[in-house]
Amino acid sequence: MKIVSAFPDPIPVASSVDFPTFFDKVINEYESNIALIDQEANISYKFSELRFLINRFSIFLEKLPLKQGDIVATLLGNSAEFIALFLACCKQRLVFTPLNPNYHRREIETYLLKVSPQYLIVEDNLYNESAYLPSIVKSINSVYRINELMLFTSPTGERDGNYELEPFDNSATAVIFFSSGTSGFPKPTKISHKALITQINIVRCIEENAIQDFLVLGCSDVSYGVMPYCHSGGLMATLMMIAQGAKVLINRKFNEDSFYQHIEKYKVTTLTLVPAVMCLFLNSEKTKNYDLTSIKNIFFGSSNIHVDVLDRLKKKFTHITNYIHLYGLTEANIVFMMPNIEAAKKKITSVGVLMPGVQCRIISISPNDLDSDVETLEEGELYIKSDMVMNGYLNEEDNANAFDEGNWLKTGDIVSVDRDGFFYIKGIVYSHEK
Helix, strand or coil, X not given: CXXXXXXXXXXXXXXXXXXXXXXXXXXXXXXXXXXXXXXXXXXXXXXXXXXXXXHHHHHHXXXXXXXXXXXXXXXXXXXXXXXXXXXXXXXXXXXXXXXXXXXXXXXXXXXXXXXXXXXXXXXXXXXXXXXXXXXXXCCCCEEEECCHHHHCCCCCCCCCCCCCCCCCCCCCEEEEEECCCCCCCCCEXXXXXXXXXXXXXXXXXXXXXXXXXXXXXXXXXXXXXXXXXXXXXXXXXXXXXXXXXXXXXXXXXXXXXXXXXXXXXXXXXXXXXXXHHHHHHHHCCHHHHCCCCCCCEEEECCCCCCHHHHHHHHXXXXXXXXXXXXXXXXXXXXXXXXXXHHHHHHCCCCCEEECCCCEEEXXXXXXXXXXXXXXXXXXXXXXEECCCXXXXXXXXXXXXXXXXXXXXXXXXXXXXXXXXXCEEEEEECCCCCC
């Protein structure tokens, strides 16, 4: 059974437009508004100030002996600098590859060897323990502290401003995320400029066509999340919030007391959480010590949550109006299903409907009917097709079973769909990294 999104397709963007150029136009109307709040550093960034930081990092990258398509890896925590460096790398048509700074030494070596970056940029406090990495990962020319990008005078390998952008197609890879590895070893996943543009364009399409039905944020909203930016979910959720004009409160490291304190202090209206934190939120006695009544919305994803947990959350926090289950995967740039506001309250176990520009097939998992489409209400494996879908895994051998012959991405998730077009996750059909 083939299903196509009921939304109009997102407005197409010329293939020569890179993601930062597109994103800059989206946020231009919010120029004087605050985009990011870094409560730990006690500083906030207006959209104009974020643009300045992006340009500063771009100048640094121009001075390095890099060419388009080269890889810049990072070991950075959540910060405004992370967002700016990501956009600066994309602006220079480099491939940004974030690694979790909490990885163990051997994990870092393994992942860097998989992607072979030309440069590594790290938190200042990780520099000494990272300095040896070029001796293991021979592709790395140098390791830089993030603060050096702000304070540099003449970085090693200066090219005297000779860096020139070549003809460009936004199907080119912009970022490599490692799949979260919930059901296998993480794989480097190539996400294009076009995929990033499409994800943001989906938000705009909903604003234009269904703003009364779906939860859309605005300039009065303050968003706060727990996901690390080195994971596609953390980074893309942040960019989607910024694209709607909302203020994003940066969570550098999760601490329960600080989490509640910041919600109270900054009057957070919208949380982006994972089920484990929602369960903590539900069961903690500490929530009684803080005024959390500003919270109106919770977006959640990464795994299912038991209906009983949602029911108890609604009873405990009566001021929270919306619980919105987002569904996606690293290989498809995170969000390709979401319920509308009404359905989120009535079809509690549903992950929603297809987002604009997404189509899918539900394929039989019966040994006798493999590769055959199922009928409505039957369970099957979800295949999807969209401009958000990855370019493939970095290592070609990992792509053998990723797509079918028609270039449909095999998600590995077992789903069903009701007669109204709402999807339900039923399980996993085989090991597939997400």
